[in-house]
Amino acid sequence: MISLRNRLGALLLLAIVCVVALATLAASVILRNPLSETVLRPMAQQIQLLARLVEQNPQAAVAAGVQLQTSSAQGVPDPELGLVLQREVAAIGPARALSVVRASPDTPLSVSVDLGPRGVLVVPLQDIRPPPGGWLVFVIWMILIVAGATCVSLVAAIRFTRPLQIIHDAVERIGADGDLPVIPESGPLEMRMTARSLNRLSTRLKAATESRMRLVAAAGHDLRTPMTRLRLRVEFLPEEERRKWLSDLDELSAIADSAIKLVHEEVGHEQDPTCMVDLGDIVTTLRNELVTLGLDIRLASKTATENQTGDERVPYAAEPLRMMATPLALKRALRNLMVNAATHGGGAEIVVRRFGTRALVIIHDRGPGIPESLLGQVFEPFFRVEPGRRRALPGAGLGLAISKEIIERFGGSISIANRFGGGLTQSIRLPLTLPADS
Structure with missing residues (x-):
């Protein structure tokens, strides 16, 4: 695809080259037959002067170096130039019969003037032809x-498309949280206007997002009061009905808590400190915590059943996997994914490995999987599926959505796919902080 900058540069280059080429060709055509007043008139005056000198005193003219012959000079005639020179000679004195010839391509022109019985006056004519190798000079000139013109066109195209480049760079710098860095309002007028408009747009979008986040948080908090009243009233219902009501209230409470957590994650991550963490240690710590809560989570080792130390609590990692992250946020993201796999997938197995400059965390579960047509929707808020149909189940919330937002904020990515033979595989890729000598 040809960019606008390249098209504009090519258009400017073509325009400049065409104008210069036409001007050069026009000048060469004009200079090919020079004006008689500037070139041939002095030659005509010289011919008339020498002719009068021969007519008055032939011996003195010959002694002065005038060339007199009995016949005209031999060579290839130039009748067009001869007629023009003859008119110029007649314009300043008596008309004289003359001819212009060239003995060879490398010799200058010669003018033969018939002076009757006194002989033929031969006068060398100044060479008014273009210099030799004219086409080579023209080619070098055009190069x-x-x-x-290429340099000028590129500079002009870059300056003309600079505002578009600012927009492109601004969009590329948008983080996973949707924040746009402030663009310096400097440079030409167009660049300043573009930067000012983008900064104003970023401010308005941020204000609108924060307003909606506050609305979600307020709704989550406001739901707790009526849910508390409902819990009190449920106590007076029969046992069977009370269990159903409590199940629905627990689901509402989970949804409200997830909404509030999402708001805290969106608006509060800037205040959380960022430091160097070891991904393997975090995964091991989380696994141990969740096991004490009764969740079935295992860590894969070097041999898939045990590692060199024989301790199942140490995940498979060839070396420390260090990265810059917010520890609390990273733990929250991984905890949500582990709990989701262990709770809804019948148990989880975790593998931690290094893959080039990135860390790879793989979470396998033993659940029934998800229909392929619904895999692209698993990160939507309040969405979970069961085999064969789409349905919001008790406990559904924003766990996966929050995890995805946190992982992408740290420059990582997450994907979910069905395993061969059943179950899901959650693959998390996070950038590592390499040593200075790497």
């Missing part, structure tokens, strides 16, 4: 013009 220089093209080189200069």
Whole structure:
């Protein structure tokens, strides 16, 4: 695909080259037959002067170096130039019969003037032809013009498309949280206007997002009061009905808590400290915590059943996997994914490995999997599936959505796929902080 900058540069280059080429060709055509007043008139005056000198005193003219012959000079005639020179000679004195010839391509022109019985006056004519190798000079001239025009066109195209480049760079710098860095309002007027408009747009979008987040948080908090009243009233219902009501209230409470957590994650991550963490240690710590809560989570080792130390609590990692992250946020993301796999997948197995400059965390579960048509929707809020149908189940919330937002904020990515033979595989890729000598 040809960019706008390249098209604009090519258009400017073509315009400049065409104008210079036409101007050069026009000049060469004009200079091919020079004006008689500037070139041939002095030659005509010289011919008339020498002719009068021969007519008055032939011996003195010959002694002065005038060339007199009995016949005209031999060579290839130039009748067009001869007629023009003859008119110029007649315009300043008596008309004289003359001819213009060239003995060879490398010799200058010669003018033969018939002076009757006194002989033929032969006068060398100044060579008014273009210099030899004219086409080579023209080609070199055009190469220089093209080189200069290319530089000018590129500079002009870059300046003309700079506002579009600012927009492109601004969009590329948008983080996973949707925040746009402030663009310096400097440079030409167009660049300042573009930067000012993008900064104003970023401010308005941020204000609108924060407003909606506050609305979600307020709704989550406001739901707790009526849910508390409902719990009190449920106590007076029969046992069977009370269990159903409590199940629905627990689901509402989970949804409200997830909404509030999402708001805290969106608006509060800037205040959380960022430091160097070891991904393997975090995964091991989380696994141990969740096991004490009764969740079935295992860590894969080097041999898939045990590692060199024989301790199942140490995940498979060839070396420390260090990265810059917010520890609390990273733990929250991984905890949500582990709990989701262990709770809804019948148990989880975790593998931690290094893959080039990135860390790879793989979470396998033993659940029934998800229909392929619904895999792209698993990160939507309040969405979970069961085999064969789409349905919001008790406990559904924003766990996966929050995890995805946190992982992408740290420059990582997450994907979910069905395993061969059943179950899901959650693959998390996070960038590592390499040593300075790497």
